Amino acid sequence: MRPPLVLTIAGSESDGAAGVQADLKTFTALGSYGASAVTMVTSVSPRGVRSVHPLPREVVRSQIDAVAEDLLLDATKIGSLGSAAVVEEVAAAVRAHRDRFGVIVLDPVMVSADGTALISAEGAAAVGTSLLPLADVLSLNMAEAAQLLGRPLATSIDEMRDQALALQATGPDTVLITGGRLPGEDVVDLLVHPGGTDLLRAERITGRRVRGAGTTLSAAITAQVARIAEFDRVGELDEIGEAGTADDLVTIVASAREFVASATENAQDWRLTRGGDGYGPVNHLITLDKD
Ligand SMILES: Nc1ncnc2c1ncn2[C@@H]1O[C@H](COP(=O)(O)OP(=O)(O)O)[C@@H](O)[C@H]1O
Ligand SMILES: Cc1ncc(COP(=O)(O)OP(=O)(O)O)c(N)n1
Numbered sequence: 001m002r003p004p005l006v007l008t009i010a011g012s013e014s015d016g017a018a019g020v021q022a023d024l025k026t027f028t029a030l031g032s033y034g035a036s037a038v039t040m041v042t043s044v045s046p047r048g049v050r051s052v053h054p055l056p057r058e059v060v061r062s063q064i065d066a067v068a069e070d071l072l073l074d075a076t077k078i079g080s081l082g083s084a085a086v087v088e089e090v091a092a093a094v095r096a097h098r099d100r101f102g103v104i105v106l107d108p109v110m111v112s113a114d115g116t117a118l119i120s121a122e123g124a125a126a127v128g129t130s131l132l133p134l135a136d137v138l139s140l141n142m143a144e145a146a147q148l149l150g151r152p153l154a155t156s157i158d159e160m161r162d163q164a165l166a167l168q169a170t171g172p173d174t175v176l177i178t179g180g181r182l183p184g185e186d187v188v189d190l191l192v193h194p195g196g197t198d199l200l201r202a203e204r205i206t207g208r209r210v211r212g213a214g215t216t217l218s219a220a221i222t223a224q225v226a227r228i229a230e231f232d233r234v235g236e237l238d239e240i241g242e243a244g245t246a247d248d249l250v251t252i253v254a255s256a257r258e259f260v261a262s263a264t265e266n267a268q269d270w271r272l273t274r275g276g277d278g279y280g281p282v283n284h285l286i287t288l289d290k291d
Pocket of ligand 1: 141142178179180181187188202203204205206211212214215217257260261
């Protein structure tokens with residue numbers, strides 16, 4: 001017997017709103033056992049990013065190999081990577097044992113909420129050439145989609161769809177472009193998958209500025225994918241209703257979005273800083289709340 005097992009390959013983010021810290025909290029909240037390979041170390045407070053230090057590629061590789069060679073992974077999330085050298089090393093590690101990583105969810109983090117670049121230009125290009133072909137699911141915001149494709153930011157749902165299809169053509173079966181930056185009363189995410197295209201709408205939460213929503217979403221998708229793999233393994237797919245059918249990923253993404261929305265709503269009143277301003281995190285541990 002074992003729980004759903006998930007690996008995150010991503011950067012450490014010191015204030016815990018995004019990065020590996022947010023991934024591990026989200027995995028825990030959604031019932032998965034989380035392992036990690038840290039790719040870079042960022043010094044961050046809710047006021048912004050102070051520094052970004054990609055780790056040496058061999059340090060990243062050693063962590064990935066240690067986990068992938070021994071743990072029975074159901075799914076892997078790849079997040080912020082920092083440098084072209086680390087991108088290439090992660091791609092090489094995955095290619096060396098592709099069958100050991102389970103379903104791969106790629107969230108190609110490029111820029112932090114305060115505008116700080118989290119990867120070099122060469123690194124961003126390497127994500128496009130070396131990692132997109134290895135991913136099963138690509139989850140990214142509109143700015144990341146535009147940067148990967150070398151196109152302007154989408155200004156409409158039609159342009160988001162064109163960009164999602166162009167990204168799908170590079171490898172991943174499923175592409176989710178999140179629409180937090182597209183103005184409107186509702187926030188609209190666009191999901192392209194082998195069965196077609198779905199628009200996922202939700203009421204826009206207004207109020208305090210949030211950081212780490214995209215990270216939390218892709219972590220939640222990864223944890224749910226692993227949970228389904230676990231139910232499949234023990235022959236109990238029926239217990240999770242529609243998820244586990246051909247519509248798996250649509251159901252998984254919808255449920256991950258609901259998780260992020262509740263986690264965002266729940267932390268609206270949090271004041272974690274001395275000054276009280278800056279971006280705030282979501283409450284990743286919402287499912288563990290007893291009240
Ligand atoms: N104001 C908001 N209200 C409700 N949901 C939001 C809001 N902003 C973003 N989201 C949701 O959070 C997730 C991440 O979106 P986005 O903000 O585009 O990504 P990122 O955090 O990477 O910039 C998406 O599912 C999106 O729909
Ligand atoms: C180390 C690290 N990883 C990811 C992010 C950005 O995460 P994201 O969820 O895209 O959040 P925003 O910063 O865009 O709100 C990060 N800042 N650091």
